[in-house]
Amino acid sequence: MKITRENTDNVNAVIKVLIEKPDYEKTVEEKLKEYRQQASIPGFRPGKAPMGLIKRRFEKSVMVEEINKMLSQNLTRYMMDEKLQILGEPLASTEHQKPIDWEKDEDFEFAFDVALAPKVEVSLTEEDKLNYFTIKVTDDMIDQQIEMIQSQMGENVDADEVAEKSLVRGDFVELDEEGNQKEEGIKADGVLLSVDLVKDEEIKKQFPGKQKGEVLTFDPVTAYGDRHEVGHLLKISHEQADELDSIFRFTITEILDFQKAELNEELYKKIYGEDTGVKTEEDLRNKLKEEIANSLLQSSDRRFAYDTRDALVEKVNPELPEAFLKRWLKEANQDVTEEQIENDFDGFVKDLRWQL
Template sequence: MEYASASYLRLSKNWATFGGHFYAVFQSQKDNNSKIIKKKMNVSIKNTDAVNAIATVAIEKADYANEVEKALRTYRQRANVPGFRKGMVPMGMIKKMYGKGVKAEEINRVVGRELYRYIAENKLNVLGEPMPNEELQKEYDFDTTDDFEFVFDLALSPVVDVVVDKSIRVPYYTIQPTEEMIDRQIESMRSSYGHSVEADEVSANDVVKGRLCELEDGQPKEGGICVEEAMLLPAYMKDEEEKNKFVGAARNSVVVFNPSKAYNNNEYELSSLLKVDKSAIGEHTGDFSFEISSISRHEKAELNEEFFKQAFGEETDIKNEADLRVKVTEGVREQFTAESDYKFLIDLRRELEAQVGELQFPDALLKRWLKLSHTEWSDEELEKQYPAMIKDLTFHVIKEDLVKKNDIVVTPQEVRNFAIIVAKNQFAQYGMSAVPQDALERYANTMMEKEDARRNFFDRVTENKLAAALKEKLDIDAKTVSPDEFNKLMTEQPASAE
């Protein structure tokens, strides 16, 4: 006999990550003082106190019968049962084989849909996940029952009223890039847009190609390794003596060296160079000859109009090195803005947490949910982690109040645009400043295929817009600091924003 209970249901949900923990994204106002908050159709929610509520979802046969029949017809079309052609299995047999499971799945889907729709439409601030009520939930016999009532516990967010005005003074640190930082960025760009030339003599950073042969008593070893188109970079050699055998060597000359010594017996390097399996490396520890056929040297791009257009596009107005330094400085400052905003929110966080004081949370229900979400945690580990999680959750509640009060809305296009900026900045770190827009968009789309990345981008856009709005309302103590000074500030004040 099969029974249905709330603990059986697998409700679909929409989650956000804050501070490494999970909180459901159903934010809005609610009336915590009313006994029954709202009632619509087959869902009702009743407060038991300011931060706990009980949700009841009543479902009748008419709510799921059509979907069950539709699902069973699909099963019938796909079923492969001996003695029947595909799609011709009697419906009675299909119901006997799959009926209970399909019924349970459809009930699960309808209950989840109605509960989460109700939460979203009525703008309830629910923390965590609706949990089956262990005292009020009845058990039902699927064979004899058509109408069901499921009861869930809800953890409600505490209500706060955060005040942000000129009475609050918060520092805002603008990070000034150093000249050395600009130099490194320009050199990186020059390397990215450089080109290869053939050299006559080897330098440490060159790519050297040639014929590599294993030796025995100074002569090619019979049956030994011989790689016709070998390639190596002296700069990657760990042994200076072996490296110096190549530095200064001319094209068409022969260098005798010991690969095992040169690469400090690194199996990966030796396997790649000698074209043998790692397990065979120990059989080839002697000298090799390398007849140099070509020496390829990377030359950085010159600071000229061609380079400026390659790096910043055909329409760039950069004409000289001075213009270039201004442009690069602007780009680096823009990348630092996110760091400045992050520090700003950290400093503001302390002020606002002090303002709201210690909030009341539905501790028992949150701990119950967290224990189910982190099955690997012992009771001791849960108690150890919980205070930090509540601290993060407190700031989350504060931020949501400020987001609402400042009418901050984040659109999917804004999230996508931010992903493109992230992609652009990542390429810029490698000196690639003129990546085509379509390439940036493809890379951004790839990043956004991951739910964690989408959520992170959403949170970043939200925080950027929130920081911009709050800076206009607070008494800002503007400070300009170097990157080192900023890093020291972050080290001295190791608080974390969500």
């Protein structure tokens, strides 16, 4: 077996593998003997079929299989022994591969195109400089963080009357056509409603200004426009909700308004612990400014990493076998079109140069 390599330029090479009859003859013969022992051929006992018959039936397929196995193993071993750094995988050479006649040939030469990884040397001096951008923490950022903290640490408190965004707890009672409580009708106690989630504007207008103990009458299906949601509110089955067509009396038993947390020392201890040095709103703002600045460092680092990558790739700009890479991408991804490869190729090459 002979393996040769010709570098056609700095990043392309052709590897030729010549497999001659003595290289595979003995292996094929041993395989055929195994076939003879295992083959079940009509008219012959197992292992007794004439070798001539075995050869006529199996020799070519066995030869092709063994040569391909030998080719793969030795090509891989050659590239490892030669310490070849290649890109992608070897491809059958469209230019250098000679026709093969498996029926008549005894010696077989295979030619492969390979892409050689370029040698990359990065030479930097004090003149090579990049800006590191620090993101400024603005008052708006701090204000937004404080707003979020106050909302997260806030709570619902009792209110005297319903407002536009109140939570209202009450008891539902189904009414008959005369407006009286329906016998064996639906009842649901302690149902919590959010006024701003009521979809029907006319029904929503009934809530603001109401106080505990006051009564509203409305159709909950009309109010929410969603029978599935109404079923959960009234604690009834989906089937009952699908058939529901009634007016309900809703008696208010509790009114809750959301109150944001006050900025005080108690809140600061909840956030940072009993031993915190944050005592005033100014302390909080300074603390948040520091925290936001630290979190923004990740964005600054990420930007610097991208800028560094782009600058180094542009400076070194290693040569690549682009024609080979496009062909390899196409053969390795049969479901990808040439147009897709062309559209994505610049990004692929940029990433590859950075990896190198």
